[in-house]
Amino acid sequence: MSVEVRVRGLKKAYLDATRRVEVLRGIDMDVAPGELVAIVGPSGSGKSTLLHLLGGLDVPDGGRVEVAGEDLARLSGAALARFRNKMLGFVFQFHQLLPDFTALENVMLPGRIAGRDPRAAANAAEKLLAEVGLAERLDHFPNQLSGGERQRVALCRALLLEPPLLLADEPTGNLDPATGEQVFELLRAMALRHGTTMVLVTHNPELARRCARLLLLEDGILKPFNDVAPVSEILH
Amino acid sequence: MSFVWRLPFPLLLALRYLRSTRKDAFVSFLSAVAAGGIGLGVAALVLALSALGGLQQALRGEVLARTPHLEIELPHPGPSGDGGQGAAALQERLLALPGVVHVQEAVHGRGWLESAGLVQTVDIVGYSGLVPRFFPGAEGGAPGLYISNSLATRWAVHPGDVMSVVSPRSTLTPLGPQPRIRSLPLTGTFESGRTEDVERIALPVAVARPLAGNPATFLEVTAGDLDAALALVPAVRALLPRGAELRTWEQLNRPLFFALRLEKSVMFVAVSLIVLVAAMALVADLALVITSKRAELGMLATMGATPQRLRRAFLWLGLLIAGLGTAAGAALGCGVALFLDHYRLVRLPGQIYFLDYLPFRLDAPDVAAVLAVTLTLALASALWVAQRVARLSPVEAMRR
Numbered sequence: 001m002s003v004e005v006r007v008r009g010l011k012k013a014y015l016d017a018t019r020r021v022e023v024l025r026g027i028d029m030d031v032a033p034g035e036l037v038a039i040v041g042p043s044g045s046g047k048s049t050l051l052h053l054l055g056g057l058d059v060p061d062g063g064r065v066e067v068a069g070e071d072l073a074r075l076s077g078a079a080l081a082r083f084r085n086k087m088l089g090f091v092f093q094f095h096q097l098l099p100d101f102t103a104l105e106n107v108m109l110p111g112r113i114a115g116r117d118p119r120a121a122a123n124a125a126e127k128l129l130a131e132v133g134l135a136e137r138l139d140h141f142p143n144q145l146s147g148g149e150r151q152r153v154a155l156c157r158a159l160l161l162e163p164p165l166l167l168a169d170e171p172t173g174n175l176d177p178a179t180g181e182q183v184f185e186l187l188r189a190m191a192l193r194h195g196t197t198m199v200l201v202t203h204n205p206e207l208a209r210r211c212a213r214l215l216l217l218e219d220g221i222l223k224p225f226n227d228v229a230p231v232s233e234i235l236h
Numbered sequence: 237m238s239f240v241w242r243l244p245f246p247l248l249l250a251l252r253y254l255r256s257t258r259k260d261a262f263v264s265f266l267s268a269v270a271a272g273g274i275g276l277g278v279a280a281l282v283l284a285l286s287a288l289g290g291l292q293q294a295l296r297g298e299v300l301a302r303t304p305h306l307e308i309e310l311p312h313p314g315p316s317g318d319g320g321q322g323a324a325a326l327q328e329r330l331l332a333l334p335g336v337v338h339v340q341e342a343v344h345g346r347g348w349l350e351s352a353g354l355v356q357t358v359d360i361v362g363y364s365g366l367v368p369r370f371f372p373g374a375e376g377g378a379p380g381l382y383i384s385n386s387l388a389t390r391w392a393v394h395p396g397d398v399m400s401v402v403s404p405r406s407t408l409t410p411l412g413p414q415p416r417i418r419s420l421p422l423t424g425t426f427e428s429g430r431t432e433d434v435e436r437i438a439l440p441v442a443v444a445r446p447l448a449g450n451p452a453t454f455l456e457v458t459a460g461d462l463d464a465a466l467a468l469v470p471a472v473r474a475l476l477p478r479g480a481e482l483r484t485w486e487q488l489n490r491p492l493f494f495a496l497r498l499e500k501s502v503m504f505v506a507v508s509l510i511v512l513v514a515a516m517a518l519v520a521d522l523a524l525v526i527t528s529k530r531a532e533l534g535m536l537a538t539m540g541a542t543p544q545r546l547r548r549a550f551l552w553l554g555l556l557i558a559g560l561g562t563a564a565g566a567a568l569g570c571g572v573a574l575f576l577d578h579y580r581l582v583r584l585p586g587q588i589y590f591l592d593y594l595p596f597r598l599d600a601p602d603v604a605a606v607l608a609v610t611l612t613l614a615l616a617s618a619l620w621v622a623q624r625v626a627r628l629s630p631v632e633a634m635r636r
Contacts, residue, residue, distance in 0.1 A: 058631045085540020096534075109539060
């Protein structure tokens with residue numbers, strides 16, 4: 001299952017000491033169902049902020065975000081939480097696994113939050129972990145896993161409820177190139193297999209180029225990347 | 237999958253966080269201080285209340301053993317003019333009431349007791365028939381003069397020794413006012429009450445009445461027990477002549493029972509302060525757990541956990557810590573109270589107090605009140621801290 005994402009005139013500003021910094025100055029964006037879009041941009045350009053707004057984790061100062069036709073601004077409290085649980089999967093640069101839960105339990109958590117039967121959630125989690133090569137690591141706690149393994153567990157957790165939209169914020173940013181490559185391929189393969197719409201924020205030019213569409217966020221404006229300059233030049 | 241996963245999500249999270257606090261030394265220390273403080277407070281409360289309960293029960297027993305269950309003061313003079321015949325008729329009617337075990341006529345007055353040049357101010361209690369229940373040790377004895385065993389020991393008098401009872405009222409004779417004195421042999425002694433501040437003597441009513449100066453007549457009613465006596469009040473009241481007054485054992489000892497209740501309440505509040513301080517430690521502990529789990533809570537929010545469910549998780553955590561402390565404290569308090577009571581380990585100087593050891597009495601309502609107050613305080617503290625979780629922004633929480 002996949003969904004369409006529609007963003008119109010999205011604005012967000014922060015107060016930096018006494019100065020108001022406009023991070024997003026009116027973003028327009030459309031992501032087609034099942035599309036894999038990469039967003040690149042220099043550090044501090046607001047890529048993560050945009051991703052948080054797409055996931056309803058933060059509130060915009062202006063404009064709106066629609067996911068599957070649902071205006072996120074109209075959702076509040078429990079409805080927004082339910083939306084995040086059912087519709088979204090998040091993968092962050094830091095895995096954000098819960099250290100008191102095993103790999104299997106971490107992956108089961110969204111299912112438990114959704115009120116799924118624990119046995120069914122455990123079966124689905126086991127299956128996903130086996131898909132990413134962690135069948136032997138089910139009962140390991142995060143501190144017993146390598147960086148790549150933790151990120152793979154985080155990826156499984158994001159996909160447990162088969163969300164139609166996956167938001168990934170620098171998912172390979174904390175990994176060595178080889179492991180990062182592995183995790184990205186997994187992410188892409190699983191998104192393709194599950195037909196998931198995916199928005200990826202990355203600093204890695206090589207990974208960005210392998211996405212269906214590449215967008216550049218610069219000076220608070222999102223624009224298509226036209227290949228005039230190499231991605232690496234823009235990023236560094 | 238263990239049964240824990242079948243529990244509601246907030247409780248599941250709380251159980252995991254309770255387990256995880258053992259891994260963090262400082263959080264563990266604070267959790268132990270909070271649970272230990274609550275346990276100590278509960279144990280102290282249970283012990284203090286059971287000591288007070290034991291002491292009060294002994295005191296009540298001591299006082300009530302010397303108090304009639306129901307006391308009827310007949311109008312002065314008695315219905316027949318001398319307090320005799322009317323009292324006898326009423327006595328008959330009272331005895332016919334179901335639940336009334338015994339009715340005895342009595343008079344009360346003040347005077348002096350004299351023996352071999354020794355004089356003591358005494359309360360004169362005149363009784364009809366045999367010696368009444370509230371003269372322990374002499375109860376049911378033959379009519380005669382009875383004094384307390386402590387006075388008998390002090391004056392070295394024995395049954396058969398002649399003693400004089402002197403009335404404060406005089407008799408007018410042709411030679412002028414003459415003191416009313418009645419000499420009679422000592423019949424026996426009763427156990428002196430250590431809570432009594434005035435010496436009592438028991439005399440047959442016929443002897444006591446003239447000495448007390450034609451006082452009001454009392455009928456003292458004995459029921460099966462204290463509660464049965466209170467249940468008899470409406471039926472007894474219906475039989476009373478106009479002007480008669482009925483007083484129950486509660487009313488006769490009202491200042492004492494009020495003081496006992498007040499003492500217990502003040503003690504409860506004072507010792508509860510320990511629990512309050514421990515609840516503050518619980519606040520600090522939960523605040524620390526929230527701070528250390530900030531990023532995780534943010535991640536749970538991104539996964540769809542509502543602020544209310546996260547808040548409930550910390551309420552559960554607070555209740556689990558407080559519950560462990562409360563259970564341990566209650567077990568400790570009850571165990572120590574039973575142990576001290578069974579082996580009578582807290583000794584008291586018998587010459588000073590009316591007991592030679594401190595009894596402990598566990599009352600279920602007292603223990604229930606301790607548990608309820610403790611858990612309510614803990615819940616209020618946890619609720620106060622848990623509000624912070626509900627206000628947590630997922631983005632802010634995950635920012636490192």
